[in-house]
Amino acid sequence: MTEAPRRRRLGRGAVEVTELxxxxxxxxxLYAPVGEERARQAVDAAWEAGVRYFDTAPHYGLGLSERRLGAALRGRPRGEYTVSTKAGRLLVPHAGGGDDLADGFAVPATHRRVWDFSADGVRRSLEESLTRLGLDRVDVVYLHDPDDHGEQAFGEAYPALERLRAEGVVGAIGAGMNQAEMLTRFVRDTDVDVVLCAGRYTLLDHRALDALLPEAAARGVSVVAGGVFNSGLLADPRPGARYDYARAPGAVLERALRLQEVTERHGVPLRAAALRFPLGHPAVAGVLLGARSAAEVRDAVGLLRCPVPDALWAELRAVGLLPDHAPVP
Known part of the structure; x- marks a missing residue:
């Protein structure tokens, strides 16, 4: 039986996540339809493999992710798993028809997203998420993509999260973004427990290494690394592959192919090295990996346990593909 992913604590609080x-x-x-049964089987496979951290958001499939995740977890011992969701987008009923593919999800456009980082918006978002999940609490709430709403996020949404944590409504609070700069500000200027950094601490993109990760380590804030395959490029680097939700530029694709050449020379799949790399930093509590099926979950668990020799990391440094100061597992 495959060893279950290890548990790590978020920040200085009591909430724990599994490293996967x-x-x-x-x-x-996301990008293509997924049936109810296939979705349920993916969550079941994660549970069977020992994964106990599940991340969702209202944004994902206009609430479908929360509904499906809640249904799949129903009946599981509530004290054994950690759920995180997000606030910042409220879902408003929409009768216009069509689909949601413009926002990346192959679902009917039954709602539209409205940005809201007000204190009332945060509480309302959480209440609606709990209803969709069928839970009486979530463990972690992240402010979701406040890039263009910084003033309201810091002035209204963050204090609302702080109050929710003080009231015991949630166990940990933070922010989740596809950038490192504003997350660094959250670490420096607030009392967050954790930040979710998507796509900015990967084998391909090391931007979080300069300021975010050192600040987090110094202040006892945890980092969860998302997007470790950079939208799929590090899972299968080929022409037409996605990078940051769009077609990968030529220079980025070339770098990914060079990474693959090195990892395969050491007998390691690029996916395994990409999944393992972020866990080498002491500030990183875990990595999030999106999965659409039970097979993808089982593949991820296998990759996490794939041995990665020190010589592989050394060669990546020697050829300039990995910074000398980047810690490795």
Whole structure:
């Protein structure tokens, strides 16, 4: 039997996550439809493999991710798993028809997303998430993509999260973004427990290494690394592959192919090295990996346990593909 992923604590609080977390955007039809049974089987496979951290958001499939995740976890011992969701987008009923593919999800456009980082918006978002999940509490709430809403996020949304934590409504609070700079500000200027950094601490993109990760380590804030395959490029580097949700530029694709050449020379799949790399930093509590099926979950668990020799990391440094100061597992 495969060894279960290890547990790590978020920040200085009591909330724990497994080092491999289940990202639930995929089961909500990210880029392509996913049926109910296939989604349920993906969550079941994660549970059977020992994964106990599940991340979702209202944004994912216009609430479908939360509904499916809640249904799949129903009946599981509540004290054994950690759920995180997000606030910042409220879902408003929409009768216009069509689909949600413009926002990346192959689901009917039954709602539209409205940005809201007000204190009332945060509480309302959480209440609606709990209803969709069928839970009486979530363990972690992240402010979701406040890039263009910094003033309201810091002035209204963050204090609301702080109050929710003080009231015991949630166990840990933070922010989740596809950038490192504003997350660094959250670490420096607030009392967050954790930040979710998507795509900015990977084998391909090391931007979080300069300021975010050192600040987090110094202040006792945990980092969860998402997007470790950079939208799939590090899972299968080929022409037409996605990088940061769009077609990979030529220079980025070339770098990914060079990474693959090195890892395969050491007998290691690029996916395994990409999944393992972020866990080498002491500030990183875990990695989130999106999965659409039970097979993808089982593959991820296998990759996590794939041995990566020190010589591989040394060669990546020697050829300039990995910074000398980047810690490795």
């Amino acid at each position: 977390g289940f990202g639930a955007a995929g089961i909500a039809g």
